[in-house]
Ligand SMILES: Nc1ncnc2c1ncn2[C@@H]1O[C@H](COP(=O)(O)OP(=O)(O)OP(=O)(O)O)[C@@H](O)[C@H]1O
C-alpha cells in the first residue's frame with residue numbers, strides 16, 4: 672500500500688481550497704495532517720475517498736492513478752474513511768451501522784462475523800450497545816462506531832477526520848490509543864486532527880497545512896519539539 676497525492680488541486684466553484692499539495696503515506700505508517708480551521712484537511716480526505724473532484728494533479732494508490740475512480744470502488748481498493756462529525760445512521764442500530772460498513776464488499780457475508788468480532792474487541796462498548804440506535808449513543812461512542820464502521824470495509828488505509836472532536840480528555844486518550852492499536856494490526860492511517868499534541872505523539876510523520884498549502888513536512892517527533900510549531904499549533908511557544 673502506498674498513497675500519494677501529487678500536486679493536488681481542489682476547488683469549490685471558483686474557490687481553490689487545495690492549492691497543489693504533495694503528500695505521501697507509506698505502508699504501515701500513521702501520517703497526520705494538522706492545520707487550523709479551513710486549512711483544507713477535510714477537503715483533502717474527501718478528495719482521497721472520492722467525495723470531491725480533483726481539479727488537477729493526481730491521487731496515486733499503489734502507483735495507479737485513482738483520481739477518476741468512483742468513491743465506492745475506492746472502498747473496494749482499500750480506502751476507507753470515518754467522516755468528520757461521525758456521519759453514522761442515527762435511526763439504525765449499532766449492529767446495523769457496522770453491517771453498512773460492509774455494503775461494498777462482495778464477500779461480505781462470510782467476513783461479517785469475523786470482522787464484527789474484531790471491531791467488538793477494539794470497542795467492547797459497541798458490543799454492549801449493539802441493539803441501541805446509533806443516534807442515542809454518546810459522542811465518544813458515536814466516534815467509536817464511525818471508526819468501527821470504516822474498519823468493516825477491511826481498509827488498507829484508514830482516513831480519520833478529527834476523531835477526537837468534542838470528546839472529553841479521557842475519551843480522547845482512549846481514541847488515540849485505539850488508533851495506535853489499529854495501526855499495529857497492519858492498517859495504514861491518515862489522521863486529520865486539530866489536537867496536534869496527541870496526533871504528533873501517535874504519528875510517524877506529519878504535514879502542516881495552511882490555507883490549502885503544505886507548509887511543512889517532517890517526522891512527527893521533530894515537530895513536537897519545533898518551537899514555531901509548538902507556538903502555532905500546540906499553544907505552548909518557546910520560553
Ligand atoms: N462545500 C463547500 N463549498 C464551498 N467552500 C467550501 C466547502 N467545503 C469547504 N469549503 C471551504 O474550503 C476550505 C477548506 O475547508 P475544509 O473543510 O477542508 O477545512 P478543514 O481544514 O477541514 O477545517 P476544520 O478544521 O474547520 O474542519 C475552507 O475555506 C472552507 O470554507
Ligand SMILES: [Mg+2]
Nearest residue numbers: 712713714755
Ligand atoms: Mg475539517
